[in-house]
Amino acid sequence: QKEVEQNSGPLSVPEGAIASLNCTYSDRGSQSFFWYRQYSGKSPELIMSIYSNGDKEDGRFTAQLNKASQYVSLLIRDSQPSDSATYLCAVKNTNAGKSTFGDGTTLTVKP
């Protein structure tokens, strides 16, 4: 079992729809959770971080964390073609200096 698992996709949604990206992790000591967006040929870009159970909203993006279920998700409302990218989930244990990344979910938003 991988430490951080994501659906590889590809996930395809129509423009204007809600895209839902999911991530599960195995380390119960994990305290910090991140979503990165990576456009093709570019580097990962941090878009959301979440540290407490519940929802965190930033514009069209909402991160949801459930530590009991070891689950973190990213919702993208009103999806735009410019949201088409690979989304990487990363998890960090406070006692570790490094984050563990999932393999990413590729999202395509169709006009």
Added chain:
Amino acid sequence: DAGVIQSPRHEVTEMGQEVTLRCKPISGHNSLFWYRQTMMRGLELLIYFNNNVPIDDSGMPEDRFSAKMPNASFSTLKIQPSEPRDSAVYFCASSSHYEQYFGPGTRLTVT
């Protein structure tokens, strides 16, 4: 802030040659990470430093790979001798606490 700076952006070399990749982290960040990304293996952590000291190099594939961080503003990743299977995009990232910020990457091609 200039962000994480990497050089060169592209490197094409022949098998057996030495390759040196360079990274300048964001000023004030005390952790630096070297990653390799390929389609087959995804994003792999090679090594990370905290306060210029190597903390975990378990991801370094073999002795051909070495990394140094002589001061807080500079790090190198060296491959000697290079092999075609080293072809990948190499990212450097830096962090001050929890969130990592990635550089633009170096695309390495070994022929």
